[in-house]
Structures are given as C-alpha cells and as structure tokens.
Amino acid sequence: MSMLSIQNLWKKFPKNNGETELVAVRDFNLEVEAGEFICLLGPSGCGKTTLLRIVAGLDFQTSGSISINGKIIAGPGSDRGMVFQEFGLFPWRTVLKNIEFGLELQKMAKPERLKISQKYINLVGLRGFENSRPYELSGGMKQRVGIARALANDPAVLLMDEPFGALDAQTRNLMQKELLRIWKETKKTVLFVTHSVDEACYLADRIVVMTARPGTIKEIFSINWERPRDRASMEFAALRKKILAELELEMDSSSTSIKDSGSGD
C-alpha cells in the first residue's frame, strides 16, 4: 500500500453564470510511496495548486478521495505540512515562535517545544536567528523558517506550493540544494508544485506532468539519477528538452506559458 493515495479526484468550480461548471482537476490518480519526492509540473492554471490545496485540506474535492497511510483525509491535519510561495510567516512572531506555532496548538509543554524547534532551526541553518522577526530576514531565510515550521509538526507528507517561486535565481538554486539535504535527513514524503522544468528535473524522483485545464496526468517521468544532479550534463538537458516538448504541446491548447529556467516569475 502506498503512503499517499489520490483516487479519481475531480474538482469543479461553478462559473459566474451559475450554470456551467469549470473543471479544474479531472480524474486525477496518483500513488506516492513513503519518502518519495514528487514534483507536480504543469502550465499555469492547470490545477496543480488546486490539487495541492485539496491534499492539504484547504480546498475540497468535488469527488474522489485522498488517503494517507490508508486513512481518508477530510480537512487540514498535522499529518500534512505545507510550505507557501508567499511564506505565510506570522509577522508578529519571532523565528522561534513561528516554528513553535503548530506545537503550541498541540499544547506541548514549553521545554519540549523548545527542544523540537531548536532541532529544526539547526536543521534549516537558522541558528542565531531564533529571535529575529520575519521582516528582518531575506527571502531565502524566510522560506527556511517556512520549511522548519512545517516540519516541526512532524507531518507524514510535506506539501510545497512553488516554495522558491518568490526567490531570485541564485537563492533558488541554493534552496533547492538545501531542500534535498533536509529531505535526506528527515526522509519525508514531498509533494512539490512547480512550473519550472529545471527545478523539477533537479529535485524529483518522479515528475508528474499535468495537462492544461482541466488538469490531469499527462505523463510521469521517473528519474533515478544520483543526487546532487549536474544541470550541465547531457542527460539532464535531454530530459529537460523532452519534458519541455510535452509541455509545449499543452501550451498549444492553452494560451498560458511555461518557463524553462530557475528564475521563476
């Protein structure tokens, strides 16, 4: 049995005239093994973020089911942690207090809380910034806090919604490297939404390429190369080219664009 299972998932939104429906996700099926790193890749508006939000419990599917370790999920839960493109850090809380947010909600005792938050502060490389406020940090550091905060709850699955999309190209590459290190140390299952082919090729065990809206799986690419991967290698370029070609076909059917770069929007 796989750890995360998405079955026959549909998401429809009512259109403005109230009659016809907009289909955002169409019959999506995916089985994810424990510890796997999955990238969801697709043109803008293909429903990949909607899909991730449904897994997070922030949106609800029209039909279909999602289960984690065999347990059907409904609504948000601490078995899933989420990292947001816009960071979503609480500006009135220090770095430490941001990371402890989920633990506070669990009514964990203070010394224990501190032990866990300190562990994740060290893991993401934020030692010395415990008492800084988010506005005093750079984008990359903010996202380190975001990752630590999500991990502090010890979720089974880490959901990441274009987490490096708001960062500059250099920081983005560094954060990708850092994420792989963190992933190796924590052995989490990761579901990572991106529109960057380069990012997906660098990170994923499997790349799930989605069709234009209504979004469903177009093709899945399994990559079993060693990490860290060499962006300049022949095979990397070949894979990137292949996926880009797939996506270009999708772009013909929708007017949205896709980028092959580490630069984000």
Next chain:
Amino acid sequence: MPSSSAARYKSRVTYWFKTGKYKDIMVMAASLVGFIALWWIASDIANTTYLPNPAQVFEALVESFQGGNPQFGILPMQQNIEASITRFVEGFALAFAVALPVGLLMGYLRFGEDIGRPIVEIFRPIPPIAWVPFFLIILGSFWGPIWTIFLGAFFPILSNIIFGVRSVDPTLLDAAKTLGAKRITIFTKVVLPSTVPFIMAGVTIGVGIAWMCIVAAEMLGAEGGGVGSYIQAENNLSNYPEMFAGMVVIAILGIVTLGIARILEKQVSPWRGKK
C-alpha cells in the same frame, strides 16, 4: 546598556546633520516662530480685546494655574486639566471596551455584520457634538460629556477594527489551518494579532476626535470643571486672553495624547507595514 541615553542623543544629532534632517527641523521651528509673529502682528493691527497677542495669552496661561477665579466659579487650570483628562480617559476607555468586541464580531462573523451594520450606518453620520444637548438632559452633566467622548472615539476605532479583521492575509489563515488551528485558535492566534496595528490606528484617530468632543461637551455644561468649561466661563467674563490660554492648553494636551498614542502604536506592532 549603560550611558545609552547620552550616546543615543548624540547619535541622533549626528543623524540629523548627516541626513540633512536638521534642515527640516529648522524650517519647522521657523514656521512656528513665523506663526507667532503673524499672530502678534494681526493682533496689533486688529487692536481689539477679542484678539489678544501671544504675550498676553502667555501671561494669562501662567496666571490660570495660580488659583483661578473663585467668585465666578473658575477653577485653577490644573484642576480643569485633571477634570478633562479624567473625562477623556473614562470616555475613551468605554469606547475602546465596546468597540473592540463589537468590531471583532462584525469583522469575523457574517451575521455579526448583518446585525451591526445598519445601526452603525445610522449613527455614524451624526456628529457626536449633536448629541450633547440630549446627553446633558438625559444623563446629566457628569455622564453627558463622557458619552460624547465615547461616541467620538467609538466609530473610528470600530471601523478600523472591522477593516483590520477583513484585511488578514489569507496565506496566514491557510498556514494556521495546515498547522492544526481550528476556528477559535485561528481567531486568537492569527486574526487578533493581525488586527493589532489596525486597532492602534483606530485609537490614534479616535484620540484626536475625542479631544474635539470633550471641549465641545464641556463648553455646553460639565460637572466639576474642565478646560472646555474654563474657556466658556472666561468667555462669559470677556476675559479673552484667558479664553485663548484655555485653547492653548487644549492644543498641548491634544498633541501630548496623540504623541503617546503614536509611540504606543510603534511599540505594539513594530512589524507594521513591513513584509
């Protein structure tokens, strides 16, 4: 840190000079001096008892602290100030205590808004001063002025709180949900702290309006003195320098309270306006 206040003062002065901020300060000082000069000239030209010059007003101000005018029931200035401040604090505290829960409910719950909105919209356009005669008749000269201040401060605080609750960053709400927050914890741990800067903005605006209301209310009648009562009493006696001295006191008190509100605003939410 030891010796910090002297060091801080010195660094601030250097900062003023380095950034050219001293120019702003000099211009501001010149503007103030210019205003007083213009007032003086205007007073000389008008040559009427209704417009005393700055020196006469200053003299009256100093004297107003020395015993008042007992045979006409005029209290010494410090007692008037005390009465006004007490009234201000009472009315303002009342306004804050009511506006906070009402504003949070109206901002957070749809039915809260549906209940509150029509009533608020009816009362909002009525200037608080318009209530003064009614309040004085119904509530008397003790509670009347306090309720006028209440009305003056209530609406700006209320609308800022409602706006604040609605302006909560949706990503923060999502983040809290994924970390396990339920409706009540979302409210106490996300909505409430997010709203703090807006509450403080409402307080700052409310402070200014409350001062205007207090003077107007006291002029129409207040028990136990007050700077507004003082202005009215001196006016009745045709003591115009004293009347102006009362106005100066109001201005100073207004500036001080607003200053306190602004400092508080910065202390409470240093993260405001920063991403």
